[in-house]
Structure formats: C-alpha cells, structure tokens
Amino acid sequence: MAQEGELVVGSAATNPPFGFRDGDRYAGFDFEVFNEVAKGLNRKWRLQSMEFGALIPALQTGNIDAIVSQLFIRPARQKVIDFSDPYYKSGLIAVTRVDNTTIRTADDLAGKTIGTETGTLAVDFIKEHVKGATIAQLSSINNALLALEAGRTDAVVYDKPVLMYYGANAGKGKIRIVQPALEGLDVGVGFKKGSPLVAPTNAVLAAMRADGRLKAIREKWFGVGAD
Structure with missing residues (x-):
C-alpha cells in the first residue's frame, strides 16, 4: 500500500x-x-x-x-x-511498414492484422471502427512495433506522439504514418x-x-x- x-x-x-x-x-x-x-x-x-x-x-x-x-x-x-x-491532447494513429503497398489510408486497415498494446484504448478503437480486423495484442507497444517490423502484423494502431517519436528515431526508414489520424483524445x-x-x-x-x-x-x- x-x-x-x-x-x-x-x-x-x-x-x-x-x-x-x-x-x-x-x-x-x-x-x-x-x-x-x-x-x-x-x-x-x-x-x-x-x-x-x-x-x-x-x-x-x-x-x-x-x-x-x-x-x-x-x-x-x-x-x-x-x-x-x-x-x-493526444490521439490515435496507424503506422505500417514502408514497403507495405496495401495500406495507404485509414480505410485500408479493414481486414488487416493490426498490433497494439493490450489493455489500451487502441484495442477498443480497432474493435469498434476497423471492419474485419484481426487484433494482435502485445504486452508493450515496443513488442507490437517489433512484430510489425518482422512482418507478423500489417499495421500498428497506438498513440500519435509515441508512434511519431518512434518513426523519427528507432523506426526511421522502417515505418510510415497512415493518414488521416484516427481519433483525438x-x-x-x-x-x-x-x-x-x-x-x-x-x-x-x-x-x-x-x-x-x-x-x-x-x-x-x-x-x-x-x-
């Protein structure tokens, strides 16, 4: 206590x-x-x-x-x-690998395998707003991003500042942001x-x-x- x-x-x-x-x-x-x-x-x-x-x-x-x-x-x-x-004020966005040609906009997430951190609002958002998606829930966002880079998922949905920071640092040249943003929070x-x-x-x-x-x-x- x-x-x-x-x-x-x-x-x-x-x-x-x-x-x-x-x-x-x-x-x-x-x-x-x-x-x-x-x-x-x-x-x-x-x-x-x-x-x-x-x-x-x-x-x-x-x-x-x-x-x-x-x-x-x-x-x-x-x-x-x-x-x-x-x-x-934050929000949710999606990222995919730079070589993924099937996801250009948020609408293209439908039917894809999407990774995120378990227990987060991204899980609920995917369930409610992304038709036919398979959700891969990982113990941390880092693990979700590693799964994306390894090709085990098609995209990651998570908090905008975290994913943008990752894209500008460890994920530079590996991922790209899917536009438009999904939700502001x-x-x-x-x-x-x-x-x-x-x-x-x-x-x-x-x-x-x-x-x-x-x-x-x-x-x-x-x-x-x-x-």
Whole structure:
C-alpha cells in the first residue's frame, strides 16, 4: 500500500517520449509534468512501473495513488476512476511498414492484422471502427512495433506522439504514418474514485498553464507549436 506522505505513481514507462527508462532512471514528458504537480502538492513521489493493463486495477485496490501513463480520458474509464483536467491532447494513429503497398489510408486497415498494446484504448478503437480486423495484442507497444517490423502484423494502431517519436528515431526508414489520424483524445492523471488529490492537482495544473511551465515542458519533448 502507498506510504503516508509519499505518492506511489503507476506507469507503464515504456512509451518514449511520454515515459520510459533512460539508463538507471525514468524520463519523459509525463513524469516531468507530474514532478511539477507533486512539488505543488508538497508531496514526494516514486514511480511504480507495471504493464498498462494492470494500472487501473492497482489504482482501484489502493496499491498506487495515481496513474501517469499517457492515460486517455474516456467515459468508460470515468465510470471507474477519476481524472485530473487534461494536460495534453493526444490521439490515435496507424503506422505500417514502408514497403507495405496495401495500406495507404485509414480505410485500408479493414481486414488487416493490426498490433497494439493490450489493455489500451487502441484495442477498443480497432474493435469498434476497423471492419474485419484481426487484433494482435502485445504486452508493450515496443513488442507490437517489433512484430510489425518482422512482418507478423500489417499495421500498428497506438498513440500519435509515441508512434511519431518512434518513426523519427528507432523506426526511421522502417515505418510510415497512415493518414488521416484516427481519433483525438485528451490525456489526464488518473486517480481512485473520490480521491482528495483531484482538486489540488487541477489547481497546480491550472497554475502551470498560467505561468508557462506546462507549455515549456510540452515544447521540450514535442517541439514548438505542439498541442
């Protein structure tokens, strides 16, 4: 259980540039934002890394105090957990291999084998919006991308900033973005239902928007002009 005074924050921590392991430490946009939030709350915090699908159950059982893991704010989740106000606008896109000639637009995803990370909203999106698709659910987005590169899937659907970061770095020359984007979504901090941390977190986020800290962190990780 979370220790009194110290916030235990759950994250998948496998998604550059949002949250990832960098040598012997964790880095990323999400963690920099929450570090400022924790300062505003006058609370120490530590990161608990776990698979994405385990985060909400861990929050509900009190094993963690918050989720900071590019968590999309969706009605189905709002029924079981509380969210802070949004601190970033993200969304879903699809990528395929550069040599794939059968997928040019989002409509071409129909009937294809599509990989993504298990437990994410991308799974629900594919089920609901991509006709006849076979979903390959992997334990991490990195594994999903490796499966794509190996030819075991036709495409990957996942969070736009993560896939664009991958395409500009480790996946450069290997994948291409499928246009148009699939869905736009807000990202927030997840809390247990009724958590007293929601209101003060929103107050800190509002202050960060007002004084430019949130914009500065966003531009550090995503560039000038990022949403």
